[in-house]
Amino acid sequence: MTAKEIIQKMDSPSKEDQELVTKAFNFAKEAHKDHQRYSGEPYFIHLFETAKNLADLGMGATTIAAGLLHDVLEDVGIKDETIEKEFGPEILFLIQGVTKLGKLKYRGAKRHTESLRKLFVAMSQDIRVLIIKLTDRLHNMQTLGHVPLHKQKRIALETLEIYAPLAYRLGMRRLNRELEDLAFPFVYPNEYKKTKEILKRKSKETNDRLEKTLNSIKKALAKEGVTKFKTDFRVKGLYSLHKKLVRKDMDIEKVYDVSAIRIIVPTVADCYKVLGVIHSAYRPLPGRIKDYIAFPKPNGYRSIHTTVFTGDGGILEIQIRTEEMHREAEYGIASHLSYKEGYIRKETNPNILWIMNLLRPQVLGARKNLNQKFVDVPQWIKHLAEAELSKEPDEYIETLKSDFFGHRVFVFTPKGDVVDLPIDSSPIDFAYAIHSDIGNHIAGVKVNGKLVSLDTKLKNGDIVEIITKEKSKPTTKWLDLAKTTEARRHIRSVLHIAEAKG
Ligand code: MN
Numbered sequence: 434m435t436a437k438e439i440i441q442k443m444d445s446p447s448k449e450d451q452e453l454v455t456k457a458f459n460f461a462k463e464a465h466k467d468h469q470r471y472s473g474e475p476y477f478i479h480l481f482e483t484a485k486n487l488a489d490l491g492m493g494a495t496t497i498a499a500g501l502l503h504d505v506l507e508d509v510g511i512k513d514e515t516i517e518k519e520f521g522p523e524i525l526f527l528i529q530g531v532t533k534l535g536k537l538k539y540r541g542a543k544r545h546t547e548s549l550r551k552l553f554v555a556m557s558q559d560i561r562v563l564i565i566k567l568t569d570r571l572h573n574m575q576t577l578g579h580v581p582l583h584k585q586k587r588i589a590l591e592t593l594e595i596y597a598p599l600a601y602r603l604g605m606r607r608l609n610r611e612l613e614d615l616a617f618p619f620v621y622p623n624e625y626k627k628t629k630e631i632l633k634r635k636s637k638e639t640n641d642r643l644e645k646t647l648n649s650i651k652k653a654l655a656k657e658g659v660t661k662f663k664t665d666f667r668v669k670g671l672y673s674l675h676k677k678l679v680r681k682d683m684d685i686e687k688v689y690d691v692s693a694i695r696i697i698v699p700t701v702a703d704c705y706k707v708l709g710v711i712h713s714a715y716r717p718l719p720g721r722i723k724d725y726i727a728f729p730k731p732n733g734y735r736s737i738h739t740t741v742f743t744g745d746g747g748i749l750e751i752q753i754r755t756e757e758m759h760r761e762a763e764y765g766i767a768s769h770l771s772y773k774e775g776y777i778r779k780e781t782n783p784n785i786l787w788i789m790n791l792l793r794p795q796v797l798g799a800r801k802n803l804n805q806k807f808v809d810v811p812q813w814i815k816h817l818a819e820a821e822l823s824k825e826p827d828e829y830i831e832t833l834k835s836d837f838f839g840h841r842v843f844v845f846t847p848k849g850d851v852v853d854l855p856i857d858s859s860p861i862d863f864a865y866a867i868h869s870d871i872g873n874h875i876a877g878v879k880v881n882g883k884l885v886s887l888d889t890k891l892k893n894g895d896i897v898e899i900i901t902k903e904k905s906k907p908t909t910k911w912l913d914l915a916k917t918t919e920a921r922r923h924i925r926s927v928l929h930i931a932e933a934k935g
Contacts, residue, residue, distance in 0.1 A: 434481045439497060442488035450494035453520075454484075457498035460519065464505045472579040479572055480504065486568035490605075490767040496561045499527035503565055506532045530562030531569065533894065563599065564767060567608055570596045574615035589619035593672070604733045604765025613672035621675070628675040631685050636668070639692050642747045647694055650751075653714045654696075659707060665695040689721070689740045693750040697759050701726060704737055704753045711751060715741035718748065726758070734762055844895045852897075857890050858916045864899045865920035872923055876902035888914050 436458035440451050461480045468476035480501050487500045498520060505511040506528055517525045574592055577585055593616045600609040618625040643666055654662060669677075669691050681687040696707050704726060711717075721740035729735045736754040743749050760768045844852050844863060852866050860880070865872035877900040878885055891897065907924040915921045 434477070439481070439484045439488050442485060443494070443497070444491055446494060453494045453498050454501070457501040457520065457524075458484075461501045461505060464509045464511055468509060470576065470579065471581070472576060476504075476508075479569075479576075482572040482575075483565070483569050486571055487565065490564065490568070490608075490764055492561070492564065492767065495523060496527065496565060499524050499531070499561070500565050500568065502528050503531045503569060507535060527559065527562055527565065530559060531565050534562065534566050560603075560766060563603070567596060567600055567603075567605070567612075571608065571611060571615075574612060577615065577619060585619050589616040592616040593620055600765075603767075604761060605763075605767060606734075606765065607763045608765075610670040610673065614670050617672040617675070624675055625671065628671050628678065631678065631683075632668075632671065632674060632691070635685050635691060638747075642743055642745065642749060643692055643694060645745075646743050646749055650694070650696070650711065650714070653710050654707065657706070657710045659698070659703065659710065661699055662703070662707070663697040665697065666692055667695065668692045689718070689748050690738075690750040693738075693752050695752045695754070695759070697754060697756055699755065701755060704755065707753050708737055708739060711739065711741065711753075715743065717741050721750075726754075733765065736762060842891050842893050842895075844891050844893070844897050847896060847898045854891065855916055859914045860885070860887055860889060860891065860897055860899065861911055861915045861924075862917045862920045863891060863897050865915070865917065865923055867899070869923045871899055871901055872920060873907060873927055874901040874903060874905045875907075876900050876905040887911070 436455040439458065440446055440454055443450065443454070446454070462477050465476040465480065470476055470479060480503070483503065484497050484500045487497045502516065502520070502524065505516070506513065513525060513529070516528060570592060573588065577588060580588065592612050597609050597612040597616065600612060647664055647666070651664070654660075674688065674691065677688050678685065685691065698704055698707055718740040721738070723738040725734055725736050725738065735758045736752050738750060738752050740748060740750045754762065842854050842856055842858060844854065846852065846867065852863055854862050854866060860878035861872065861875065864875050875887070878887060878889070879898040879900070880889060880891070880895050882896070907927045909928060911924050912921060915924060
């Protein structure tokens, strides 16, 4: 393990970049020298692998350094001040973010998964924190076999329910697939075995067909004068296949995209040309032509998909895309971050839909008709897009911090359930969000273990405990403190009854 191995993976790092990564490498190695993984290996391996994962994603020196240092605050008791002095406030901010996220635990209550995903996003405050956390989790999943049994399932389930879907929302499909397939056998061992067997039975047939079809496509393209292209193929991830099989009555013959051929060409016009060549050589399946170039998926995914009869009784999916679309499809938002500072790359045409999707998945999930893709874009998204075009990276990051993450707060019950509230909400809003009976009998409130007044504004990550008394009742003052309509409605109704009685 050397710092050089990380630096070699970086995209033209400057001398300063190399020095920063080397310094963080040495610092982390020293800090964790007496610390081991469950496997008995030096703990530093984990940080080294996380940093390599980040470099593979094209992240810059600051993020890689933070990746190397991400466990020093929590695990070996290095002080915040020391990090700030050695590495500056930005790296400290990133490490603190990763440490905070590490404290959130998924307890397996399905109804809270969406809140918890949102909480992750809100608490990360900077997309780089989320990306470090995802690569950290990737290595932890790669070594999950060494973790005590009782912990394995919890961690794997959390990966499946929280981390993998987040990677997907960020458009990071490769990471999403890796996380899912690593977690799958720990969470659903029987289904995993079954899916693996089904795939194995199918793959000989599929592989022969893939090779044959690919060769004949290459010939057809050459005949039409298309010479600049690359081909590739992908086999569907096991977990993703499992989910699809469940939807298709476990019948593998109904799953057309077990494996798919990819054709990567220089321009968008080439994509349509290739589609034409393929459709004149093979009969396409009706209703299976999907133009995600004209109509990108909500997470930003672009490609043309078609499914064709291969002529030997088989069916095969073909995906056509440009190099840029390919990079985006695999690395998602990471492919839009500049190698230097983690800002959005200016030259890429920003598809901000996936940023929206990240925060407003429920809205996008419901939006089936992609023609209305910009209909209900809130004002702050428009500002985001403008900031992006204004080519002021600092401004962009500021907008991201204040608007992107600033509209909701996510707080916990003492049991760890997540409650999602508008910004500036009070403990009264929290209490009514739990249950009207609790709201109607608030006697006091503790935030993070300390008694506070009812006008306290709740902050992300606060643990809120409501103390109730049968005799306590809402007052008119509560109306001023309550922010949610739900709380205000209950308070009004109680006050009205009380007035009527008096
Ligand atoms: Mn870690």
